[in-house]
Amino acid sequence: MPDSAAAAAEPRLRVFFALWPDAPTASRLHREARQLQRACGGRLMRQDTIHLTLAFLGDTPVSRLPALAEAAAQVRVPPCALVLDRCGNWHGNRVLWLGPSCPPTPLGLLAAQLGKALRERGFALEKRPFAPHVTVVRNALRPPAAAPVPAITWDVPAFVLVASERGPDGAHYREIGRWPLIKEAAN
Numbered sequence: 001m002p003d004s005a006a007a008a009a010e011p012r013l014r015v016f017f018a019l020w021p022d023a024p025t026a027s028r029l030h031r032e033a034r035q036l037q038r039a040c041g042g043r044l045m046r047q048d049t050i051h052l053t054l055a056f057l058g059d060t061p062v063s064r065l066p067a068l069a070e071a072a073a074q075v076r077v078p079p080c081a082l083v084l085d086r087c088g089n090w091h092g093n094r095v096l097w098l099g100p101s102c103p104p105t106p107l108g109l110l111a112a113q114l115g116k117a118l119r120e121r122g123f124a125l126e127k128r129p130f131a132p133h134v135t136v137v138r139n140a141l142r143p144p145a146a147a148p149v150p151a152i153t154w155d156v157p158a159f160v161l162v163a164s165e166r167g168p169d170g171a172h173y174r175e176i177g178r179w180p181l182i183k184e185a186a187n
Contacts, residue, residue: 011062013176017072017114019052020175023125025154026050029084029098033136036087036096041141049173052082054135054159055118055125064123065176068161072179073116075159079181080106084134084140085151087144094140098149106181107132110159126143128130155163157181 021029030047037044057068084098100107111130116124161177 012027012059013062013065013066014048014058014166015060015068015161015176016058016164017068017159017161018055019054019154019156020160021154022048023178025152028152029134029136029154032098032152033096036144037137037140040096040137040144042094042096042137042139045136045138048162049171050134050136050175051162052132054130055114055123057118060123065161066168067121068118068123070124070159070178071114071121072159072177075110075113075179076119077106077110077113077181078183079155079157080104080160082107082132082154082156083147083151084154087149088133089140089143094138096137096140096144097135099131099133103132107156110181114159147170 022106026047030045033044040117043133051060060068082104083100083102086099087096088095088099108130111132114128115125158178158180160175160179163176165172165174
């Protein structure tokens with residue numbers, strides 16, 4: 001079998017790195033999402049799917065998962081508190097999101113360090129700048145009002161590698177790796 005045919009037959013997973021909220025934070029995010037969905041229409045994201053994407057890799061050969069784990073293990077960033085206090089939408093695609101008005105410095109460092117480690121291992125990533133947000137409603141019928149949203153504080157102690165598996169009732173996510181953020185860098 002030619003090499004390209006063997007590569008095409010190799011098992012693959014649709015994967016991404018993300019921040020995953022604990023249950024109380026996910027519940028608060030989902031409550032706010034429900035309010036937005038009532039006001040704007042659209043499809044509410046299920047509570048168990050709420051996350052903040054750090055790096056989307058897409059369809060990836062299973063044989064490359066160890067390289068993803070190596071990249072993640074290189075990240076040296078302290079835990080942080082992420083305050084989601086803004087609501088917005090991406091013009092043209094009818095997605096509503098919650099995000100920080102002032103992203104914490106460690107979050108930007110996390111995305112940058114992870115992106116660098118992934119690129120060093122040959123993974124292609126989006127070229128646009130990292131814009132931290134949590135998608136909460138898809139197919140919104142109208143944009144959100146300009147009113148402020150209640151601030152939701154999310155303590156971020158770790159990041160995860162997730163497999164996205166499509167089913168008849170939408171995507172289901174399965175954690176396949178977790179890396180803690182470090183309190184202090186090793187000397």
